[in-house]
Amino acid sequence: MLIKEAKAQNSKTIIDVKGVKIGSGKPIVIAGPCAVESEEQVFNAAKNLKNIGADILRGGCYKPRTSPYSFQGLEDQGIKFLFDAGKKYSIPVISEVITLEQLEFAYDYLDIIQIGSRNMYNYPLLKELGKFDKPVLLKRAFSATYEEWLLAAEYIINSGNEEVILCERGIRTFEVGTRNTLDITAVPYIKSKSNLPIIIDPSHASGLSEFVEPLSLSAIAVGADGLMIESHPNPKEALCDGRQSLNFDEFERLFNKVKKLSTVLEQL
Ligand code: PEP
Ligand code: MN
DSSP states (O other): HHHHHHHHHTTOOEETTTTEEEEEESEEEEEESSSSHHHHHHHHHHHHHHHHTTEEOOBSOOOSSSTTTOOOHHHHHHHHHHHHHHHHTTEEEEEEOOOOHHHHHHHGOOSSEEEEEGGGGGGGHHHHHSOOOOOOEEEOOOTOOHHHHHHHHHHHHTTOOOOOOEEEBBOOSSSSSSBBBOOTHHHHHHHHHHHHHHHEOHHHHHHHHHHHHHHHHHHHHHHHEEEEBBBBBBBGSSSOOOGGOOOOOHHHHHHHHHHHHHHHHHTO
């Protein structure tokens, strides 16, 4: 069904990932390192983040880095480590794929397939995703309008997969003080036009760990269906995006505030 038609029928898409319901009205939290760096690191993250209460574990394995000289990810081996960590600590897992070959390999190991900003316009890949039956997290491209983003989602939906979660991760503006500019208006706008869940990634939006908490709280206040937060056992040593990553204590503080705020909002 087209997004417009689904919206007109008032049908809400609630996506159930091993019992975690995305879009149900209660915000969910995805957390984990930018990149899977080793078996030990991702097991450590799974154990601690699950303990704190995270719903889903993230960890990039095929990293679309700006520089070809930066760490490119553990690729297939990383996907296996992420899967094992998720299994051991009973937490669903999400990771990004960039190519169809990667999708075919990673499909069995992942609970949600992530399509990153750089691939939102990769229409052949989006069409292929529609043939798979796992939920897709579709990040907004840095320069995509709401309409382009919703049409990208429709590529997946039209090919047969209606389980699409949108993720606002900051857009590129004239401002260079932060990595990107979080477009908080995306939440009410997308909700006014579509039936799809929308979550916020304050880590890539700001690029600065000290801004992740205030942006997370604003995302919850504006009605986002969840958050995606980068958290690493030791952000200073991270091979990717350490500057925007929270350590587990910082993540726990943020998580507890998010829970408190959503309880207050439910009572309004
Ligand atoms: C990510 O979440 O790992 C990532 C690369 O983000 P984005 O596609 O938003 O840049
Ligand atoms: Mn990252």
